[in-house]
Amino acid sequence: MFQKEHKQTSIASNAIFTTGSMRASKLLPSLIFTIFILILDINFSLGKEIKSAFLESFSPISNLSQSTTELSKEISLFFTSQYKLVNDLEEKNNEIEKLNFELLKLEQLSKENEELLEIMGYTKKQTISKSVIGEIIDMSYFPKESISIKTNIAEISEEMVALSLNGLVGIIDQIFPSYVKVIPIYEKKVNIPGVIQRTNQNIILEGIGEQNKLLIKNFKKNSNILLEDKVFTSGLGGKYPKGFLIGIVNKISASKDDSILEVEVQSLSNFDTGTKILFANP
Amino acid sequence: MTEYLDKKNNFISIYFFIGITILISLVIEIFISNLFNLSVYLPITLMFLIYWNMALPKDIGLIWAMIFGFCLDVNQEILLGSHVLLFLLISYLTQRYFHRLRALYMIQQSLFVAVVILIYQIILILFFSEFKGSIFLELILMTVLSAFLWPVIFGILRQLRIKFIQSS
Numbered sequence: 019m020f021q022k023e024h025k026q027t028s029i030a031s032n033a034i035f036t037t038g039s040m041r042a043s044k045l046l047p048s049l050i051f052t053i054f055i056l057i058l059d060i061n062f063s064l065g066k067e068i069k070s071a072f073l074e075s076f077s078p079i080s081n082l083s084q085s086t087t088e089l090s091k092e093i094s095l096f097f098t099s100q101y102k103l104v105n106d107l108e109e110k111n112n113e114i115e116k117l118n119f120e121l122l123k124l125e126q127l128s129k130e131n132e133e134l135l136e137i138m139g140y141t142k143k144q145t146i147s148k149s150v151i152g153e154i155i156d157m158s159y160f161p162k163e164s165i166s167i168k169t170n171i172a173e174i175s176e177e178m179v180a181l182s183l184n185g186l187v188g189i190i191d192q193i194f195p196s197y198v199k200v201i202p203i204y205e206k207k208v209n210i211p212g213v214i215q216r217t218n219q220n221i222i223l224e225g226i227g228e229q230n231k232l233l234i235k236n237f238k239k240n241s242n243i244l245l246e247d248k249v250f251t252s253g254l255g256g257k258y259p260k261g262f263l264i265g266i267v268n269k270i271s272a273s274k275d276d277s278i279l280e281v282e283v284q285s286l287s288n289f290d291t292g293t294k295i296l297f298a299n300p
Numbered sequence: 301m302t303e304y305l306d307k308k309n310n311f312i313s314i315y316f317f318i319g320i321t322i323l324i325s326l327v328i329e330i331f332i333s334n335l336f337n338l339s340v341y342l343p344i345t346l347m348f349l350i351y352w353n354m355a356l357p358k359d360i361g362l363i364w365a366m367i368f369g370f371c372l373d374v375n376q377e378i379l380l381g382s383h384v385l386l387f388l389l390i391s392y393l394t395q396r397y398f399h400r401l402r403a404l405y406m407i408q409q410s411l412f413v414a415v416v417i418l419i420y421q422i423i424l425i426l427f428f429s430e431f432k433g434s435i436f437l438e439l440i441l442m443t444v445l446s447a448f449l450w451p452v453i454f455g456i457l458r459q460l461r462i463k464f465i466q467s468s
Contacts, residue, residue: 079331
């Protein structure tokens with residue numbers, strides 16, 4: 019009897035835990051379908067397009083959580099001492115920006131002063147009798163290089179030459195009512211009387227219209243010249259003041275005329291640096 | 301005579317009620333996952349699914365597990381079907397042994413849910429996600445959190461179920 023009762027209990031308990039519960043056969047179709055999709059996605063990346071299309075539909079929820087994070091940050095900042103610190107930091111950053119700007123202005127001013135000092139040093143030379151300072155207002159670049167300089171026009175004459183921080187840079191091309199147009203010394207048909215420093219030989223340099231290039235006119239073959247020889251203004255003719263560096267010899271070659279050498283001088287005047295120009299008369 | 305029809309209507313409404321609750325859980329899961337930017341997510345959808353499989357196994361079926369599984373696959377940008385596969389297996393096991401699970405104490409249920417979630421997360425990490433060094437800590441954290449969260453979810457859904465059934 020006891021055994022019978024035990025058996026009944028056992029059957030009942032089994033019955034409780036199996037009645038109405040899911041059968042594995044019900045799961046199989048869904049499982050096969052899912053595995054099929056999984057394999058398709060692995061082999062053909064089928065889900066990519068579906069994912070990209072559906073991801074957009076989930077974007078509002080993603081954006082909502084992002085804006086919630088930002089809002090909570092703002093709130094936590096507002097109720098803590100960090101808020102004041104962040105504000106202070108922003109103010110200090112603005113101040114730093116302003117100071118940096120001031121520093122930049124001061125640096126520029128300092129450079130201008132140095133330049134001015136250097137240029138004004140020329141006026142103390144005995145080779146310069148008259149000089150007028152001017153400020154560069156406009157610049158056009160190669161092949162038609164020129165600079166426009168604002169200066170006291172009443173004191174300017176066409177015979178004057180332009181000197182910058184780098185030395186002799188150009189000659190006056192045109193005088194306008196409020197400014198002067200200057201062209202570089204290597205402009206075509208500009209002739210400059212010069213002297214080779216090493217041999218003290220007088221020469222005439224001519225601009226050929228190529229950037230930073232000048233040719234020595236009629237330089238005889240038996241003359242003494244070497245590469246890297248320095249060429250200065252001689253002051254002859256009375257147009258260019260004496261003693262300004264024009265350039266260095268960088269090419270010596272034979273010309274069509276056997277008795278003459280073709281000597282090329284590399285001009286060292288940098289036409290587009292500096293902000294001030296000194297107009298001078300020897 | 302109309303008892304049969306009434307029952308059917310009631311079935312449809314509870315069926316969609318289950319769907320809506322799981323949809324809400326999905327939204328919360330996506331929201332939380334975007335909020336904390338972790339590699340392991342808090343599987344609220346799965347917990348909701350376990351509850352409904354346990355509470356109303358005849359009404360839920362497997363379709364919601366498939367639909368929301370696909371939604372999670374799309375959202376987490378992993379292989380289509382990976383969540384579905386796991387959801388189906390867990391739904392099957394829960395529906396298979398719902399009598400036993402119902403009879404368990406709350407702490408035991410929490411432990412069961414934690415173990416299921418741990419296995420679910422490990423399978424997801426091993427087969428479908430990228431492995432990172434910090435993932436162990438996140439895995440343990442999410443498992444423990446799920447165990448603590450289960451009584452809350454259970455309580456809320458139970459109250460909702462009772463109220464819904466009473467009203468309908």
